[in-house]
Amino acid sequence: DENGYFRVIRTMRHYGISQGVTGFNEITSGNIPFGPYNIFTYIPYFLLSFITGCSSHNYIYYCNLILAVAANLIFVLLTRPSRRNSFLIALFFLTQLILARYTWSGMAEASYHFYIVIFMGLVIWYLRSADASLACKNIALLAMILLTFCFSVMRPYFLPLFLIPLYLLIFRNPRMGLVGRFLFALLILASMAGALVLMYYLMNYIAEYFEIAPAMRLAQLILGGGVKGIVSG
DSSP states (O other), rough: OOHHHHHHHHHHHHHSOOOOOTTTTTTEOBBBBBTTHHHHHHHHHHHHHHHOOOTTTTTHHHHHHHHHHHHHHHHHHHHHHOHHHHHHHHHHHHHHHOHHHHHHTTTTHHHHHHHHHHHHHHHHHHHHTTTTTTTHHHHHHHHHHHHHHHHHOOOOOGGGHHHHHHHHHHHHTSSHHHHHHHHHHHHHHHHHHHHHOOOOHHHTTTTGGGGGSSHHHHHHHHTTTOHHHHHHO
């Protein structure tokens, strides 16, 4: 997997969105591997690769390190924790970063961890900042919606997180007028529907990676029961 992520970014840098390869001879596939996952997961790594370079597989570690520092910095700036809470937060994230294999194994899924950190930082800020301007609150809501949209396209189990900005909009933003809240609610619901539609649309253009792998082909031949076919395969 780690080598695959490294190759995808290099492909994106030189040729565009990766279409992947299949089999041991690396035959270029006609479609995108893993569909929306392969597009949205790599966006932050693609952008950071212009800073870190991508000549070595280590650049994915560098990207994960940058994302970890940036996410936690944003969280601290948003929540302004006390000294005691700062210690507990640091202890939690340091142990989480050590235990989470994604971060230090060169895997792009580490971006999900950092997404959750930023998202919850925005939620805590929103709940604590009753006196913040309406513009700031709207920006925070838009950031939550945008982040959740991007990550829901590739990981649909993030979709329920749309309910959090919807709750904040309805019950925690009394200064916004009824029309404004209605329009924002429509935006959230449209983003939920749009993430699902885009995910299923892109799923139609996924390369069938594993069906042509030798082990899968052999399994199909065995299930088919053709001895001659098994030998020739």
